[in-house]
Every structure is written in C-alpha cells, then in structure tokens.
Amino acid sequence: MRVATITLNPALDLTGQLNTLTVDSVNLIDQASLTPGGKGINVARVLSDLGTKSTVSGWLGDENQDPFVHLFEQIDARDEFLRQRGTTRTNVKLAEINGRVTDINFPGMAIDHQAVQQMEKKLTELVADHQWFVLAGSLPRGVSPTLYQRWIELLNKQGARVIFDSSADALNYGLEAAPYLVKPNEHELAQWIGHELNDENEIIKAARQLINKGITHVLVSRGSDGVIWVTEQQVVKAKPPKMNVVSTVGAGDSMVAAMTHALTQGWDVTKSVTYATAVSALAVTQVSVGIGDQSKLESLIEQIQLSELPNT
Numbered sequence: 176m177r178v179a180t181i182t183l184n185p186a187l188d189l190t191g192q193l194n195t196l197t198v199d200s201v202n203l204i205d206q207a208s209l210t211p212g213g214k215g216i217n218v219a220r221v222l223s224d225l226g227t228k229s230t231v232s233g234w235l236g237d238e239n240q241d242p243f244v245h246l247f248e249q250i251d252a253r254d255e256f257l258r259q260r261g262t263t264r265t266n267v268k269l270a271e272i273n274g275r276v277t278d279i280n281f282p283g284m285a286i287d288h289q290a291v292q293q294m295e296k297k298l299t300e301l302v303a304d305h306q307w308f309v310l311a312g313s314l315p316r317g318v319s320p321t322l323y324q325r326w327i328e329l330l331n332k333q334g335a336r337v338i339f340d341s342s343a344d345a346l347n348y349g350l351e352a353a354p355y356l357v358k359p360n361e362h363e364l365a366q367w368i369g370h371e372l373n374d375e376n377e378i379i380k381a382a383r384q385l386i387n388k389g390i391t392h393v394l395v396s397r398g399s400d401g402v403i404w405v406t407e408q409q410v411v412k413a414k415p416p417k418m419n420v421v422s423t424v425g426a427g428d429s430m431v432a433a434m435t436h437a438l439t440q441g442w443d444v445t446k447s448v449t450y451a452t453a454v455s456a457l458a459v460t461q462v463s464v465g466i467g468d469q470s471k472l473e474s475l476i477e478q479i480q481l482s483e484l485p486n487t
C-alpha cells in the first residue's frame with residue numbers, strides 16, 4: 176500500500192553548521208549541505224526507511240528539479256508532482272553547535288488558478304488508488320488559505336484518511352475540515368486556540384477541542400519534551416531521552432512519517448507513540464532526515480518514557 180504525500184510548497188534545504196550565529200556580522204559556515212525537502216517530501220523519505228512506499232505530489236519548479244527527481248528514484252517514490260515553470264524555493268537553515276536552529280524560509284513559487292485546478296484533478300485521480308494522504312507544509316503564494324480545507328473535505332468524502340501538518344491560516348482552515356490526524360506543535364496549537372498553553376492540562380483541553388471537531392488523533396509535539404497524543408479514549412505522553420542535537424530540521428516531519436507508518440500498520444496508540452517519538456528524536460542527531468542507523472533507533476525505543484494522563 177502506497178501513502179500519498181502532498182507537498183504544495185517544497186524546498187531545497189540549504190543547511191549550514193556553524194559555531195555561533197551572530198546577526199549583523201559575517202558568519203563562517205563549517206559544513207554545508209543542500210538537500211531536497213519540504214514537509215511531505217521529508218515524510219516520504221522517512222517512510223521509505225521505515226519500509227512504507229509512497230507516491231509524492233504537489234508543485235515542483237521545472238528549473239531545479241534534478242535533486243528532487245534523483246531523491247524520488249532513490250526512495251522508490253512514485254513521482255506525481257506537477258511541474259511549474261520556475262524554480263522551487265531554497266530555504267536556509269543555520270544550525271549552531273549548541274543545537275539552536277535558525278530557519279529562513281522563503282515564500283515559494285506563485286501558483287495560478289489553472290495549476291490549482293490541475294492539482295485538484297490529480298488528487299481525485301490519486302484517491303482512486305491511495306487510502307492514506309499526508310498533506311504537509313505551508314501553502315505557496317497565490318493560493319487561497321482555505322485550500323487545504325477544501326481538499327481535506329474532498330478526500331474525506333472519498334473515504335481517504337488524511338494526516339495533516341501545516342501552520343498559520345492554512346492550518347486553522349484545514350482543521351475545520353476534520354482530517355484524520357493532526358500534528359500541531361505547542362505553538363501552532365496555542366495560535367489556533369488563541370491563548371498561551373501553560374501546562375499539560377491546557378494542552379490536553381485544547382487538543383480535546385480538536386477531537387470534538389471530529390479529528391480522530393491529535394498529536395501535540397513539544398520539542399525535547401516529546402509529544403502528547405490525544406484520542407477520544409486516551410491521553411498518552413511520551414518523552415525522549417536527552418539527545419545530542421545537531422539539527423532539529425525535519426524532526427516534525429519524521430514524527431509525522433513514523434505516525435503514518437504506525438497507523439498504516441494498524442499499531443495501537445502506545446506502540447505508535449513510542450515509535451514516533453524515537454524516530455523524531457533520532458532525527459535531531461543528524462542534519463538530514465531518515466534512519467541512518469537502525470540499531471540506534473531500537474535503543475532509543477527502549478528509552479522513551481511513556482505515561483498515560485487522565486482523560487479530562
């Protein structure tokens with residue numbers, strides 16, 4: 176079974192590692208890498224390492240597509256990206272030795288009405304032979320912030336299961352369509368609910384409001400504090416051990432990928448949350464996403480602290 180991952184605003188990630196970033200000054204990079212990314216593409220990459228095949232789609236610029244096409248071949252992803260005239264954006268990630276990461280994300284290509292219609296047609300084709308869809312990332316310029324909402328509704332009607340990870344207005348509108356699973360981080364959840372979330376109880380209360388909208392799984396990711404997973408019946412918290420952070424870029428995508436893998440395998444919440452926390456914690460120890468070392472993942476799984484919280 177292939178999972179369809181949709182990346183409407185992909186990016187080449189230019190990551191530079193340096194000692195300390197100083198604004199208003201010349202900064203020298205010690206190590207650099209340029210990798211094809213964007214949320215759904217990162218998810219497809221991790222899925223491949225976990226043993227789940229994917230179909231990748233969205234909008235890709237035709238002028239700098241080679242690294243993407245090469246990656247899709249490498250991970251055996253079915254390439255259903257629509258080509259647009261122009262270049263896919265490059266996002267800059269500056270990773271300091273203390274683990275701090277500065278993201279400089281560019282807006283991406285402008286997308287016109289015709290391209291939106293073509294993508295909608297592509298989704299209706301893909302839903303014929305895919306049950307699981309990952310819709311992830313920001314929206315490019317030129318499209319309505321309600322686009323995810325419309326497309327989640329469309330996919331829901333066709334009986335697909337949508338895993339959704341976005342931000343800002345695209346997230347807020349998309350949540351209204353009740354995807355199957357959402358993974359806001361704490362800040363995105365706070366922004367959606369309209370106030371700060373000061374403790375676990377407030378996080379659970381906010382997540383519960385999403386469950387009440389008809390969303391089945393709400394995973395609130397909390398950086399080094401791990402994740403709180405809320406369903407109608409259960410609230411589970413998972414915390415990773417202290418990690419040696421190289422770059423947190425792609426940690427959220429790794430979590431979404433591991434969750435998707437777990438759900439398609441039919442694993443229960445406890446097994447899934449442990450696995451997803453371990454896969455995402457492993458991601459912070461490396462610059463790019465993926466499972467470099469299976470034995471490290473297995474040892475991390477053993478170190479995840481799991482607790483069941485009251486279902487308030």
Ligand SMILES: Nc1ncnc2c1ncn2[C@@H]1O[C@H](COP(=O)(O)OP(=O)(O)O)[C@@H](O)[C@H]1O
Pocket residue numbers: 360361395396397398399400401402415416417418420423425426427428430451452453455456459
């Ligand atoms: N510093 C860290 N140490 C260990 N695990 C981390 C760290 N940062 C992130 N993670 C793992 O990655 C997951 C997603 O990270 P988070 O920063 O919350 O998401 P996003 O990148 O979407 O903002 C976390 O829930 C956690 O399991």
Ligand SMILES: O=P(O)(O)OC[C@H]1O[C@](O)(COP(=O)(O)O)[C@@H](O)[C@@H]1O
Pocket residue numbers: 184186187188212213214215217266280311312313314342423424425426427428429
């Ligand atoms: O789609 P957005 O929100 O503009 O973010 C795109 C960026 O997010 C990433 O997918 C990383 O995401 P996470 O760190 O949240 O996992 C990068 O590859 C990419 O540059």
